[in-house]
Amino acid sequence: MSSRTVHIGTLTIGGDAPVRVESMLTSSLEDMHACIEEAESLAAEGCELIRVAFPAREQAGALEELLERSPVPLMGDIHFDEDLALEALRRGCPAIRINPGNMRKGINRIVREARDRGAVIRIGANGGSLNREQLEKASGDSGMALVGAVEEQLEILQIHGFEDIILSAKATNITQTLRANEILASRYPYPLHIGIT
Numbered sequence: 001m002s003s004r005t006v007h008i009g010t011l012t013i014g015g016d017a018p019v020r021v022e023s024m025l026t027s028s029l030e031d032m033h034a035c036i037e038e039a040e041s042l043a044a045e046g047c048e049l050i051r052v053a054f055p056a057r058e059q060a061g062a063l064e065e066l067l068e069r070s071p072v073p074l075m076g077d078i079h080f081d082e083d084l085a086l087e088a089l090r091r092g093c094p095a096i097r098i099n100p101g102n103m104r105k106g107i108n109r110i111v112r113e114a115r116d117r118g119a120v121i122r123i124g125a126n127g128g129s130l131n132r133e134q135l136e137k138a139s140g141d142s143g144m145a146l147v148g149a150v151e152e153q154l155e156i157l158q159i160h161g162f163e164d165i166i167l168s169a170k171a172t173n174i175t176q177t178l179r180a181n182e183i184l185a186s187r188y189p190y191p192l193h194i195g196i197t
Contacts, residue, residue, distance in 0.1 A: 009073035014191030082106030124168025125149030143179035
């Protein structure tokens with residue numbers, strides 16, 4: 001159990017809060033009807049947080065509309081583009097998922113924006129994205145390599161004094177995923193996102 005809690009909209013995660021159920025939309029923001037239908041279906045099944053891909057600035061208006069209409073809080077899923085991370089926060093996303101290592105130039109602005117808005121940042125590593133250096137550093141141990149990859153990202157946020165963080169370490173191998181998360185839980189107070197890729 002984490003000792004820290006974070007708040008995504010009205011949802012409390014970590015600490016004594018119950019385990020939360022998260023899913024991700026498969027529909028594109030370009031199809032608002034499908035997004036709303038899917039979000040409502042997920043909420044009806046007990047989903048409490050929905051991650052949504054935000055791949056292009058042209059979809060910012062749609063993201064904002066979905067934020068207003070979704071029955072549960074949303075987390076913007078951002079890849080590589082710091083400007084999209086900022087746009088998601090400015091449009092009202094209470095949480096974003098990023099890789100800080102891919103956004104080093106703009107991480108100051110992202111952290112400042114997230115802090116000003118009380119938003120949460122989820123960071124993490126995926127077993128399929130581990131590089132040779134990370135695996136070598138962990139002597140070929142994929143579980144430890146996952147931990148190391150998460151720690152690389154965490155350090156970037158901690159240097160900037162940001163603490164509203166969720167950690168994620170996922171792999172296709174359940175044993176590696178569990179081991180990585182057990183190690184992260186023993187080292188850090190942050191809530192964990194548990195998933196299998």
